Amino acid sequence: SLKIFNITGFERELEHYHVFPPPMRELIAYFLPPLEIVVGILLFTESYVIVMLTIVIILELLMTIFTTVALKERGKMKNCAIFGTVNIKLSWMIVALNVALLASAIYVLIDMIII
Numbered sequence: 001s002l003k004i005f006n007i008t009g010f011e012r013e014l015e016h017y018h019v020f021p022p023p024m025r026e027l028i029a030y031f032l033p034p035l036e037i038v039v040g041i042l043l044f045t046e047s048y049v050i051v052m053l054t055i056v057i058i059l060e061l062l063m064t065i066f067t068t069v070a071l072k073e074r075g076k077m078k079n080c081a082i083f084g085t086v087n088i089k090l091s092w093m094i095v096a097l098n099v100a101l102l103a104s105a106i107y108v109l110i111d112m113i114i115i
Contacts, residue, residue, distance in 0.1 A: 004033035007030060010028035011028075012020075016070075017070045019066050019070060043056070053105055053108060057102065060102040064095060
């Protein structure tokens, strides 16, 4: 997660969403990047997979909701903050990407539970 290298920049990018109050932005900025790294490492090493997939689903669902709300209220934004301060415009394509990632995580989780 590139966000971990510029926490204050990531927090500034979150401000553009106008969805999060300042204390929540700070919490997200400090805890989301390390959480993403830990979840990624544990998924890669196949440790606690069902728990990690559940966390991924919750995070993706929240990100999809927040990006959708921001787009509906503000339109396209300069930076979606998906990679922190790397400029990737927030657009409906990002929402579609989030939905695809969410669907993939749900599919894998269901597949693991059934097997």
